[in-house]
Amino acid sequence: MKNILLVPELRELLAENNPQNLREFCESSHPADIAEFLSALEPDEIGRVLSCADPRIRVAIFPYFDIDVQLGLAERMRRAELVELVSNMSSDERVDFIKKLPEEEIQLLMPGIAQAEREDIRKLASHPEGTAGAVMSSDYATLSAGLTVQEAIEKLRLEAPDKETIYYAYVIDDQRKLIGIVSLKDLILARPNQRMADIMHPEPIYARVDEDQEEVARKIAKYDLIAIPVINGGGGLVGIVTHDDAMDILRVEQTEDLEKFMGLTGAVREEDYLSVPIFTHYRRRVIWLATLAMLELISGTILHVYEHVLTSVFILALYMPMLAGSGGNSGSQSATVVVRALALQQVRSGDVLRVLWRELRVGLLLSMTLMLVSTGRIILLGRETALLGGFSLSHIGAVVATALGLQVVSSTLFGSLLPLIAAKVKLDPAVVASPLLASMVDITGLLIYFNTARLMLGV
């Protein structure tokens, strides 16, 4: 994201070459805003501004840049500067950044970083993408059960500057097993000499390190948490995921669902529309597009097979687009509401019969409405009897309305069933891509149409 409004002012500041002014600029707004303003400049210029900033401010601004800006800035930094920056970043932002660096850069960088932090980076980087482990932070505060409230507050006070949050502190035993959680609010409310064992909440809500990041974010949302502790297979505390990470995860996953639902392949987590190469955009779209085009060729073959129906009663051709479109649209609509209900956890895969029964009734209402629309249109066409191929207008109207009704009801049911099946077999319901659904009901629609015509008109 860029904000170009400030570019002339920023360039003027740079031209003045007054480090004090540049330093003050970096502190004039929230780091997220400063990063946004600076993103409109060239990497060299951004580097010059940042080099004037207080190191504490620089490390606060840096993670808010898009990853490609971060990499561009890193390239231009002296090694010592980069080591300092990396050493001071929060643990989860640091590992996200280092994972993106070229291998040789990492080899040069790592020896400069302190042993404990190198170990921390190695541990955090070892978790597969998409799991709690890959998004967690190791900057959390721990307490032992025997501490008094006063001692605990004193410990948090000392550690606070290095921790992502001290609003929750995690109570662990000698083996680092998580045994409880204490909020800073609990500490403030308790008497100074109470022990953690007495005031902590035992059996806190937690995430496993290999748990899907979306699951973890949902837990944070469901239980209204500021952070969730992450434990390994042995029950040991290994990290936390904070509410702001959860929000980012849910936002990216949900817009990803939109793309999946519209038939775009491949994840583009964290990548920017404008910086992704054209060919990547092409690759993400072409597979579906070509597959669907071939699928539509089946529709062509059906037209070929039923050519005699079309040529003898040409008026039927005029309703083909409406029939195909209405099937695709009603199917996509019902798939959409079911995908949404699944996403908001209002419905689960076991509710198949209840959902189908609802959709059947909605589909019947919709098909009756569309039958009225099509009948109205046919009556308006009344005088053009040349198109009718010898059949009466009411005959043709009955064929179109019947086929349309069958088509809308069947695609509504089909559209609601597919996401539920996907959820049942543990697939993301959004993989039931709407364009695929539309192409499939295009084909069933033509078959319904021509067979209805054959049966009712005998052609």
Next chain:
Amino acid sequence: MKNILLVPELRELLAENNPQNLREFCESSHPADIAEFLSALEPDEIGRVLSCADPRIRVAIFPYFDIDVQLGLAERMRRAELVELVSNMSSDERVDFIKKLPEEEIQLLMPGIAQAEREDIRKLASHPEGTAGAVMSSDYATLSAGLTVQEAIEKLRLEAPDKETIYYAYVIDDQRKLIGIVSLKDLILARPNQRMADIMHPEPIYARVDEDQEEVARKIAKYDLIAIPVINGGGGLVGIVTHDDAMDILRVEQTEDLEKFMGLTGAVREEDYLSVPIFTHYRRRVIWLATLAMLELISGTILHVYEHVLTSVFILALYMPMLAGSGGNSGSQSATVVVRALALQQVRSGDVLRVLWRELRVGLLLSMTLMLVSTGRIILLGRETALLGGFSLSHIGAVVATALGLQVVSSTLFGSLLPLIAAKVKLDPAVVASPLLASMVDITGLLIYFNTARLMLGV
């Protein structure tokens, strides 16, 4: 959401009729889980379980029920019970609940509620749906600038049980104007005799009371806040919106965007798929479906106008579904990526030319691929010369490929342009419903196709 696994156990507990056990059950898990377990029971049964719970636990569980369960429970409560429940709910949950009650119920309930809380409900309920004012809470802690750290902590300690968060406290002047913010972390880190005026962050990030709730949620996400203060026109502090509310807002808004994008009308905020009446589902879908069906009738009219082209070269009809489908799909794909890029703020409406230039190149690559697919298919059809109406296979192949190429490029551009225009005129980009787009490019596709055929074949 319901969890039916526990139903037999819960019914057994109820049959035993041991209040102590029911009370313990209500404390055995997070209130969100208890509400989920209980939702599988009938309202009468839920009421019986809750009546055994500790009042403090009851008020914690209640807001996690779906609104229709809440209303069902309220109906069955004695007035005194309901007054007690409402009096103890957090200010934002309380007003959400009361807004849904029938008018006569509110009239009966309000006199039982204390004056201060009645006033609070009245104020919060006065803000239009969808604004910061309608989702904010009035349970926040304030401090005056002259307080020392020690005094401030003492004040927060006293007020903590009634506040949604004490992790941020808001510094206000005599006119309740917001002049700064102090986090509990700041207080813990500061010396006991420092004053708020010295340690507070001046010019905090805030939301206006009439600001769109989605904007407010985005601010919370952008600046990684636990809560954001809400101020009125005069700069006075009137409430806060917390991170968990922001998460709910973003989740609902984003899935709403999916529905809008797929052509479903009307907001169903907070309503449950399974509890919304069938007729409401029908109403949300029928307008678009009928509109699109009429639009598809235009395609029918075009077929009518170009009937002579189709009847003289019938092979062209076989490629119609592919042409229409590919246009709709490529347009929807490019609309989807642009809608997503706008939602993630990677692109803004001013980037029109950059986006169009990218999409033009992607569209050209896609159209070349599809031209290959269609040419391959026509060569396979080679022997069926009866369909060709006197033209050579290469002639027909050239017409189909040319029309397909033009169609894919134009729909790609069209699909990316529409969301940008919507964003420019401050509409939600998702209103560029994908089915509408598909129907529109169906029409342009047929026009491109028949005119290409006329020009290239002279029919």
